[in-house]
Structures are given as structure tokens and as C-alpha cells.
Amino acid sequence: MAKAKSAFVCTECGAEYRKWQGQCSSCQEWNTLSEVRLASARPGSGAAGSGRAGYAGDHSRQIVDLGQVDLSEVPRLTSTFAEFDRVLGGGLVPGSAVLLGGNPGAGKSTLLLQTACKLAQQRRIVYVTGEESLSQVAMRAHRLQLPTQGLKMLAETSVETILAVAEREKPEILVIDSIQTMHLEDIASAPGGVAQVRESAAALTRFAKQTNTVLLLVGHVTKDGTLAGPKVLEHMIDASLLLEGGADSRFRTLRGQKNRFGAVNELGVFAMLEQGLKEVKNPSAIFLSRQEEQAPGSLVMVVWEGTRPILVEVQALVDESALGNPRRVAVGVDQNRLAMLLAVLNRHGGLFTGDQDVFLNVVGGIKVLETSADLAVLLAVVSSLQNRALPRELVVFGEVGLSGEIRPVPSGQERITEAAKHGFLRAIVPRANAPKQPPKGMEVIAVDKLSDALDAL
Incomplete structure (x- = not known):
């Protein structure tokens, strides 16, 4: 029988080592090496490492000039x-x-x-x-x-x-x-x-x-x-x-x-x-099933997923904290980014939330991975903090910088058009994303700074 061989493989990156060590040198992770016993492949076996050959139509071993490769689209x-x-x-x-x-x-x-x-x-x-x-x-x-x-x-x-x-x-x-x-x-x-x-x-x-x-x-x-x-x-x-x-x-x-x-x-x-x-x-329809009576802290934003815009409702709840260290809980967005946005709100918006618990939730279980939700998150927090409901026909998107500026986001025109299709009448957007000709019946408010967005409310 073939003599069994042993190797230590990292479960994170797949790197192999001859003997065990505490840290993987490739991915720098600790305690991820596990011992794997390998037997030498038998001649003619079908193991992955034996280089299976004989499949019909195998031309991968032929050298071809790159300019001669057929560029015709493969039918899907x-x-x-x-x-x-x-x-x-x-x-x-x-x-x-x-x-x-x-x-x-x-x-x-x-x-x-x-x-x-x-x-x-x-x-x-x-x-x-x-x-x-x-x-x-x-x-x-x-x-x-x-x-x-x-x-x-x-x-x-x-x-x-x-x-x-x-x-x-x-x-x-x-x-x-x-x-x-x-x-x-x-x-x-x-x-x-x-x-x-x-x-x-x-x-x-x-x-x-x-x-x-x-x-x-x-x-x-x-x-x-x-x-x-x-x-x-x-x-x-x-x-x-x-x-x-x-x-x-x-x-x-x-x-x-x-x-x-x-x-x-x-x-x-x-x-x-x-x-x-x-x-x-129509994913936007299931994420916009809101109540008839608008509640404070609720706002609709337009996020871009792959090749299409989706309207999603974000909800914020700001309450006085009974703990020495107020809680910051975010579901659907990055929790670290929420803490950063609250600091921008304090510095450039004049609203202090250091003694308040802040809870944030994106309705429908969707995870927002882009920065276009920054402005909507802050305005929802302000709405809950001041206990004032925002208009139902309002939609918001835009990235917020550390100096309080509102930065443009990709595909701004498509986001505004999608919001207009769902009956929204007002939009607060970055100035660089404001269209020259807004959709019929829709008011587009272009802002440069966070203070301008707060004034627009």
C-alpha cells in the first residue's frame, strides 16, 4: 500500500504546511491549521491531483494566440x-x-x-x-x-x-x-x-x-x-x-x-x-408596505442593487439612555458607519445624541451595502429625535462626508425616476445628482451640506 502522507492545511486560505504552526503565514490567521492525511494517488486514478484526462473536447493544453480567440458571445x-x-x-x-x-x-x-x-x-x-x-x-x-x-x-x-x-x-x-x-x-x-x-x-x-x-x-x-x-x-x-x-x-x-x-x-x-x-x-413594492399614518423616524431611500434601483424604508428610534454607555444598534446597515454619521450630525448638524440610544432598522431584511443611505439614515434619526414625522411622499439619498458635505452617488437620475414611478413627489438629493429637468409632478431639492438638508425638512 502507498505510504500515507500528512499535511497541515489552513481552513481560511487553503495554504499547506509540512508541520503544524500557530499562525498561518499566508492569511495571518491564528489556530486555523488542521491536519489532513493524504494517500499517494494510484496510477490511473481519478483524483483531482492526478490531472484527469480523456474528456471529450479537451483543448485546454493547446497554445493559442490571444488574437485568434473567438470573441463571439457564448449563448446563455x-x-x-x-x-x-x-x-x-x-x-x-x-x-x-x-x-x-x-x-x-x-x-x-x-x-x-x-x-x-x-x-x-x-x-x-x-x-x-x-x-x-x-x-x-x-x-x-x-x-x-x-x-x-x-x-x-x-x-x-x-x-x-x-x-x-x-x-x-x-x-x-x-x-x-x-x-x-x-x-x-x-x-x-x-x-x-x-x-x-x-x-x-x-x-x-x-x-x-x-x-x-x-x-x-x-x-x-x-x-x-x-x-x-x-x-x-x-x-x-x-x-x-x-x-x-x-x-x-x-x-x-x-x-x-x-x-x-x-x-x-x-x-x-x-x-x-x-x-x-x-x-x-417589483421588489420596491414589498419593501414599501408602510402604515397609513406616518410615524416619526420613518423615511424612504433609494439604494442601487447591481443594475437596478430599489426603494427601501429605513426606521430609526432615538430614546433617552438609562445606561452610562448608550447603545448603537443597526440592522441592515454597518454599525460602525452609524456611529460615524452620528458624530457628523453632532459636529455639523448641531444635534447631540451622545446620551441617547439609537436603533436603526432597514425594513424587509435587506442589507444596504452602499453609502447612498447616509443622508436618509441621518434624517430618520433627526425625525425620531425631534418626534416629528416626515412627509410620506419624501424620498432621500446621498452620501455624507466627514466634513458635513453631501456627496453624489452613481445613477442619480435612475434613482429619481424610480421614485417618481412609485408616486413620490419630493426628493432630497446631492446637488451633483439633481437633474436639469425633474420628472413631471416631482420636486427635487438639491443640497450641498448636511445643514441644507436639515433646513429643507
């Missing part, structure tokens, strides 16, 4: 979900590897099963399940009232077996649920380990590239919301998507974190119903 395959296609950048690209992550119960398997069942009516698809039995998958498909004819199913966790079946069936789309359950025989470690996840993903990705197959992988996430497994896994794949949504909400958001074929930070919105996930055509 629709996923039957417009929101899914939007996050992917227009659809599934042949030969690409897409990783779909999310918390347990978010709907990862449901989304891919719905996609596979609908596409199987016209394309060759192999769905590999490593966590559920075939009867469990069939029961879920029946409950969701999905067409089951034509979808090829395989309950297997061995990567060698999966690749052999894929070579025989030649599918256009290969679904792996999930990558943490897959294993290679030549690697002597449990499924879900660093080496198994890395080498299994490498073997499957290599097959997808060489056979022009769309590879869809399901990935688990850790308790802090990051993708489980080695960090190098995110570098192997072409697109990394994250399906988010709390157990108490029926809405799910699909966000692109990495995409080699489209825009990053694109957002798709789905609703979880009895028949599975259903795409939401």
Missing part, C-alpha cells in the same frame, strides 16, 4: 427564473461553475430543484443528491407540483462515480447537492474536510470546463454567514451566490458575491410560498 441558458438570471448576469454560461450558499432552510435545494425540473423538459440535466434520498427529493417535487419527467437523478457522494456517470450521460447541467458531502477515494479524510471539499470541487470544476457543462454546487455556510470550507473554494468557481432570508420571513434575497460573467452585488428577490420559490417582479 435561462434558469426559468428572471431574478436568478439577473443575479447570474443574464443566465447560465456553459462551462461555468456556480456555487449557491445559504443558511439551512433558506431554499437552496428548492431553488435548484425547481430550476432543474423545468429545464429538464428541454435539456439534459443530472441532479446529484448527497444529503437526501431519491424518495425525499421526489416527495418534495410532488409537493411543489413540479414536472418530474425527464430529470435524471443520482444519489451518490463519490466524485469518481459521479464523473463516470456524467461522462456517460453527457448532461448540459450538472447539479451537486451539496459539495460538503462529496468525497474522493484517494483522500483519507472525512467528507466536508478541507482537503475533500477542495479536491472534490477541483475535479468537478475541471470536468465542467473540459466538457462545457454548467456546474451548480450547493454550499453550506458557517454560523457567521460565510461559506464553509477552504477559502480557495471561492477562487475555483466562476460565480458565488448567497441566498439569504430569516425563518420568520417569507422573502428570500439572492445576492451575487462573485461573478465572472456579470455584475457583482446584484440582488434577486423571491417569495417562499407553498409551491416553492416565486420571483418578485
Whole structure:
């Protein structure tokens, strides 16, 4: 038998070392090295490190002049979900590897099963399940009232077996649920380990590239919301998507974190119903379901998600603190940025909140990752601090600098147009984003400083 070898692999970045050490020299993280026992690959085996050859259409070893590469656009395959296609950048690209992550119960398997069942009516698809039995998958498909004819199913966790079946069936789309359950025989470690996840993903990705197959992988996430497994896994794949949504909400958001074929930070919105996930055509409508009577601290802002504007309501609650250290709680925005904005409000707005508890919430569970929400956050805080409600027809966006200036944000004209479509009549925007001709029936107030925005209220 081949002599077993041992290596120490960093769970954060995937760096390998011959012996254990406290700190990883590559990513500078502490106590992230875990021992992995590796067996030398047998001749002719299908391990990822043996350089699998023999796939049909393998031209990757030929040297080609860059000027001779065909630049014709590769036809994309629709996923039957417009929101899914939007996050992917227009659809599934042949030969690409897409990783779909999310918390347990978010709907990862449901989304891919719905996609596979609908596409199987016209394309060759192999769905590999490593966590559920075939009867469990069939029961879920029946409950969701999905067409089951034509979808090829395989309950297997061995990567060698999966690749052999894929070579025989030649599918256009290969679904792996999930990558943490897959294993290679030549690697002597449990499924879900660093080496198994890395080498299994490498073997499957290599097959997808060489056979022009769309590879869809399901990935688990850790308790802090990051993708489980080695960090190098995110570098192997072409697109990394994250399906988010709390157990108490029926809405799910699909966000692109990495995409080699489209825009990053694109957002798709789905609703979880009895028949599975259903795409939401107008996300702004679900995020603007406000009460008839306007309350202090509530304001609508326009954020830019990927390639489209979305109207979102932000709520602020400012209350006198009974503690020596007032609380700063932010849900949906960066808490450190909230503390910075409160300091700007004190210095350049003349409003002191140092003895007040400040709570901030973005309605609908959406996470705002851009700085265009700064001005809306501050005005919502001022509204709650002074206990004065803002007009329902008011919409606000703009970045706030440390010197109190209001900086412009990208796509200002598109944001104003989207707000006008939803019936908003007034907008407070940075002066550089003010249009020469505002939309009909809408008043646009351009401001340069925070004091100007406060006066405009």
C-alpha cells in the first residue's frame, strides 16, 4: 500500500504546511491549521491531483494566440427564473461553475430543484443528491407540483462515480447537492474536510470546463454567514451566490458575491410560498408596505442593487439612555458607519445624541451595502429625535462626508425616476445628482451640506 502522507492545511486560505504552526503565514490567521492525511494517488486514478484526462473536447493544453480567440458571445441558458438570471448576469454560461450558499432552510435545494425540473423538459440535466434520498427529493417535487419527467437523478457522494456517470450521460447541467458531502477515494479524510471539499470541487470544476457543462454546487455556510470550507473554494468557481432570508420571513434575497460573467452585488428577490420559490417582479413594492399614518423616524431611500434601483424604508428610534454607555444598534446597515454619521450630525448638524440610544432598522431584511443611505439614515434619526414625522411622499439619498458635505452617488437620475414611478413627489438629493429637468409632478431639492438638508425638512 502507498505510504500515507500528512499535511497541515489552513481552513481560511487553503495554504499547506509540512508541520503544524500557530499562525498561518499566508492569511495571518491564528489556530486555523488542521491536519489532513493524504494517500499517494494510484496510477490511473481519478483524483483531482492526478490531472484527469480523456474528456471529450479537451483543448485546454493547446497554445493559442490571444488574437485568434473567438470573441463571439457564448449563448446563455435561462434558469426559468428572471431574478436568478439577473443575479447570474443574464443566465447560465456553459462551462461555468456556480456555487449557491445559504443558511439551512433558506431554499437552496428548492431553488435548484425547481430550476432543474423545468429545464429538464428541454435539456439534459443530472441532479446529484448527497444529503437526501431519491424518495425525499421526489416527495418534495410532488409537493411543489413540479414536472418530474425527464430529470435524471443520482444519489451518490463519490466524485469518481459521479464523473463516470456524467461522462456517460453527457448532461448540459450538472447539479451537486451539496459539495460538503462529496468525497474522493484517494483522500483519507472525512467528507466536508478541507482537503475533500477542495479536491472534490477541483475535479468537478475541471470536468465542467473540459466538457462545457454548467456546474451548480450547493454550499453550506458557517454560523457567521460565510461559506464553509477552504477559502480557495471561492477562487475555483466562476460565480458565488448567497441566498439569504430569516425563518420568520417569507422573502428570500439572492445576492451575487462573485461573478465572472456579470455584475457583482446584484440582488434577486423571491417569495417562499407553498409551491416553492416565486420571483418578485417589483421588489420596491414589498419593501414599501408602510402604515397609513406616518410615524416619526420613518423615511424612504433609494439604494442601487447591481443594475437596478430599489426603494427601501429605513426606521430609526432615538430614546433617552438609562445606561452610562448608550447603545448603537443597526440592522441592515454597518454599525460602525452609524456611529460615524452620528458624530457628523453632532459636529455639523448641531444635534447631540451622545446620551441617547439609537436603533436603526432597514425594513424587509435587506442589507444596504452602499453609502447612498447616509443622508436618509441621518434624517430618520433627526425625525425620531425631534418626534416629528416626515412627509410620506419624501424620498432621500446621498452620501455624507466627514466634513458635513453631501456627496453624489452613481445613477442619480435612475434613482429619481424610480421614485417618481412609485408616486413620490419630493426628493432630497446631492446637488451633483439633481437633474436639469425633474420628472413631471416631482420636486427635487438639491443640497450641498448636511445643514441644507436639515433646513429643507
